[in-house]
Amino acid sequence: MLQLAGTGNTVSIIFAVLLVGFIFYNFLKSKKRLSAPPSENVKILTDQNFDQIIKSGVTLIDFWAEWCGPCKVQGPIINEIADELGDKANICKLDVDHNRRVSSKLGIQNIPTLMLFKDGKMIKRFVGVKPKGVLMKAINTYM
Numbered sequence: 409m410l411q412l413a414g415t416g417n418t419v420s421i422i423f424a425v426l427l428v429g430f431i432f433y434n435f436l437k438s439k440k441r442l443s444a445p446p447s448e449n450v451k452i453l454t455d456q457n458f459d460q461i462i463k464s465g466v467t468l469i470d471f472w473a474e475w476c477g478p479c480k481v482q483g484p485i486i487n488e489i490a491d492e493l494g495d496k497a498n499i500c501k502l503d504v505d506h507n508r509r510v511s512s513k514l515g516i517q518n519i520p521t522l523m524l525f526k527d528g529k530m531i532k533r534f535v536g537v538k539p540k541g542v543l544m545k546a547i548n549t550y551m
Contacts, residue, residue: 446501449490453502455509466550467498467525469542473505476545478537482520484541489547495546497547526550547551 451461453469461467470486472479483501488497504511504519514523514530518540524532524546532546 412493426442427502447487448489449498449499450486451498453500453507453510455507458502458507458510459532461498461500462525463528464496465498465527466496466547467500468547469500469525470500471504471514471523472519473503473522475505476519479520482537485526485538485543488540492544493547497551524550 419431434493453461463510468486470479470482472482486499486501493499502510515533518535520535520537522534522538522543523530524534534543536547
């Protein structure tokens with residue numbers, strides 16, 4: 409029987425390279441899926457326009473950051489809600505890294521944090537990723 413020296417090591421190395429490649433490929437694939445750009449129905453809030461946008465009606469705000477993994481999971485959910493509700497409520501995102509005045513004023517310490525406002529007053533606060541059903545129920549309660 410023919411036996412090649414080091415065959416076991418070569419097979420192990422090839423297997424490890426293929427495994428790492430598979431994991432990396434799936435990681436990149438999942439990042440694309442989770443980092444969807446905001447829907448055209450999502451309003452982008454800033455330190456400058458925050459008070460004006462939340463002052464009337466029902467407003468849901470997603471406080472997030474680009475580097476935040478859970479925020480990338482929450483983003484597509486926010487898009488779905490915005491597309492479903494259209495103009496019935498303000499569905500917004502505020503980047504905490506670029507809008508520190510509002511983030512500090514509201515005590516945002518963990519992200520994602522979602523806040524529900526009615527006519528400029530905060531009425532509900534969620535910390536962590538929340539499913540669409542939970543957020544829609546809260547929004548519909550105050551519409």
